[in-house]
Amino acid sequence: MPDRKFVKGNEAIAMGAIEAGCRFYFGYPITPQNEIPEYMSAHLPGIGGTFIQAESEIASINMLLGAGATGARAMTSSSSPGISLKQEGISYMAGSQIPGVIVNMSRSGPGLGGISPSQGDYFQATRGGGHGDYRTIVLAPSTAQENYDLTMKAFDLADEYRNPVLILGDAMLGQIKEPVVLHPYQGKDYNRDWILTGCVGRRPRLIKSLYLSEGELTEHNWKLHQKYQSMKKDVMFEEFLLDDAKLIVTAFGSVARILKTSVKMARADKMQVGLFRPITLYPFPEAALRQISERVPSFLVVELSTGQMVEDVRLSVNDPTRVEFYGRPPGSIPSPNELLDEIKKAYEKLIGR
Amino acid sequence: MKQVFKRPESLIDVPAHFCPGCHHGIIHRLVAEQIDQFGLRDKTIGVASVGCSVFMYDYFDVDVLESPHGRAAAVATGVKRSRPDNFVFTYQGDGDLAAIGTAEIIHCANRGENVTVIFVNNTVFGMTGGQMAPTTMPGQVTTTTPFGRDVATAGYPIKMTEILATLGGTAYAARVAVCTPKHLMKAKKVLKKAFQYQVEGRGFAFVEFLSSCPTNWKMDSIRANQRVIDEMIPYFPLGVYKDVAAAAEPESPADE
Ligand SMILES: Cc1ncc(C[n+]2csc(CCOP(=O)(O)OP(=O)(O)O)c2C)c(N)n1
Ligand code: SF4
Ligand SMILES: [Mg+2]
Numbered sequence: 001m002p003d004r005k006f007v008k009g010n011e012a013i014a015m016g017a018i019e020a021g022c023r024f025y026f027g028y029p030i031t032p033q034n035e036i037p038e039y040m041s042a043h044l045p046g047i048g049g050t051f052i053q054a055e056s057e058i059a060s061i062n063m064l065l066g067a068g069a070t071g072a073r074a075m076t077s078s079s080s081p082g083i084s085l086k087q088e089g090i091s092y093m094a095g096s097q098i099p100g101v102i103v104n105m106s107r108s109g110p111g112l113g114g115i116s117p118s119q120g121d122y123f124q125a126t127r128g129g130g131h132g133d134y135r136t137i138v139l140a141p142s143t144a145q146e147n148y149d150l151t152m153k154a155f156d157l158a159d160e161y162r163n164p165v166l167i168l169g170d171a172m173l174g175q176i177k178e179p180v181v182l183h184p185y186q187g188k189d190y191n192r193d194w195i196l197t198g199c200v201g202r203r204p205r206l207i208k209s210l211y212l213s214e215g216e217l218t219e220h221n222w223k224l225h226q227k228y229q230s231m232k233k234d235v236m237f238e239e240f241l242l243d244d245a246k247l248i249v250t251a252f253g254s255v256a257r258i259l260k261t262s263v264k265m266a267r268a269d270k271m272q273v274g275l276f277r278p279i280t281l282y283p284f285p286e287a288a289l290r291q292i293s294e295r296v297p298s299f300l301v302v303e304l305s306t307g308q309m310v311e312d313v314r315l316s317v318n319d320p321t322r323v324e325f326y327g328r329p330p331g332s333i334p335s336p337n338e339l340l341d342e343i344k345k346a347y348e349k350l351i352g353r
Numbered sequence: 354m355k356q357v358f359k360r361p362e363s364l365i366d367v368p369a370h371f372c373p374g375c376h377h378g379i380i381h382r383l384v385a386e387q388i389d390q391f392g393l394r395d396k397t398i399g400v401a402s403v404g405c406s407v408f409m410y411d412y413f414d415v416d417v418l419e420s421p422h423g424r425a426a427a428v429a430t431g432v433k434r435s436r437p438d439n440f441v442f443t444y445q446g447d448g449d450l451a452a453i454g455t456a457e458i459i460h461c462a463n464r465g466e467n468v469t470v471i472f473v474n475n476t477v478f479g480m481t482g483g484q485m486a487p488t489t490m491p492g493q494v495t496t497t498t499p500f501g502r503d504v505a506t507a508g509y510p511i512k513m514t515e516i517l518a519t520l521g522g523t524a525y526a527a528r529v530a531v532c533t534p535k536h537l538m539k540a541k542k543v544l545k546k547a548f549q550y551q552v553e554g555r556g557f558a559f560v561e562f563l564s565s566c567p568t569n570w571k572m573d574s575i576r577a578n579q580r581v582i583d584e585m586i587p588y589f590p591l592g593v594y595k596d597v598a599a600a601a602e603p604e605s606p607a608d609e
Binding site: 024026050052054055056058059060062063064065066067068069070071072074088089092096196197198199200201204205206207208209210 | 394395396397398400401407410413414415416417418419420421424427428429430431432433434435436439440456457459460464
């Protein structure tokens, strides 16, 4: 019998983190992710972990930086405005090559915006977000189960690449309640010959991002660049009903989940439609998309924003003129029927009936 | 012949980048001496800040972590919580700690984080070329107060030791100077306590050093030392403002 629990998406993240060995959590309350700090505050102390409700998101991310530098598995979570505040720290972590997991249960902006779901943080997440030429790995779950699984995965990727890893969800994914199958974490041991522990029996170590001597920073940035390139081997995506598809709809996270229903409805309506869902938003599955586009050139990208990921899709496929887009600002979640209408429009335009 | 003065082992034998007469070098040495005396060299994790002391790792022969400008107290919190058996200290300037990092230092102290904070108050942003700091004296000319600090619009020099001493989590808060041998001897004693308290797990320990910046003060080092005595000490009185161990018999703060 699998260990199945009926939990909120946010709780699934917290559970996945603890299962993966996360023993340090630093955060500052913000809707719609409060179940994460609440869960951590209840569960970490009992297993020898540390929960700190910090004075701000700035302090939280810097606590994460400090704990990460000692090799601890640590996490912070927030939602859009708080994630903006963390960007300086994320940039330092990237520059100093300090691992850590950062969850963005994003909400709508700009500014204080609202607490409804939005995918408007795609650019911020996938382009680095803070200053400097860096990238973070970005994982985009679309179910509570994936919240749990990908959070475990995030810790492994962070340790493997010594890099911050972002989990980009939204209000819907945080609040949704559904069954999650729990399973034991199976990770491996990562290289720890860089962490700060006090220099017993070795030369002192230094972790920094400042490189001022001639050529040093250039070299450092090239090294980082190579690392970001090497992350491509960990690209993840889901293909749904692609085999005979003539139109491929592409979306991530909660929107992809709604679209799955619309795709099934379109199929019932005799349209040959499939779904391509990037799970890693960075590295973006560009090679996979290009390959598919050689066979099936017609795409419809759907986002809960006025258009961000669509740029990456157009850069990836063979013929960007055959990429239609449907997006809308936050405020309401599109229904499967509404998205079916958009699929129909794109299908008629690109394929004909 | 008996050797009475030598470089502390925790201080790397390299020429320092500090300007002549700058107190950063002296304060580095005092900190290194305590690391030696407590036998903490291989237990220490130093948290560097952003300011003229950013290259701390070139001088201290211990593990060092860089932190973003102002965030050292939060970074140190993460380090110490993860490595409670290590000795963790931050070394921060007055721009770093009392301007951009005010929230982080107040809450680090208030949580009673078991870390030692070295605060270097030289009344200016040294590294960026001598702009006004929160600690700049009334009337003091800096590159961003060309007519002198006008307290009516720029506020008053902020007294961090006094502020932090009011917080429940602070175990020890003191202000010292290193401008004369007498002050230096006193500073050593205070610093020793700030180390001892962390080793004993008593909570947040804070030492403010009144420091000189001859370059940005546009003074030679002798005049700069004199300025500490004439202008800074009267406004920033030296002394121990909080000592949980001595709570029963409070020392007079302004005992200088
Ligand atoms: C976010 C950010 N803002 C501004 C700076 C520029 N900066 C570097 S050091 C510094 C002030 C340093 O002054 P202080 O902390 O007093 O140290 P000192 O050099 O005087 O010892 C500033 C503003 C920075 N590095 N990062
Ligand atoms: S600028 Fe001032 S604080 Fe910086 S090294 Fe020179 S004298 Fe010292
Ligand atoms: Mg200063």
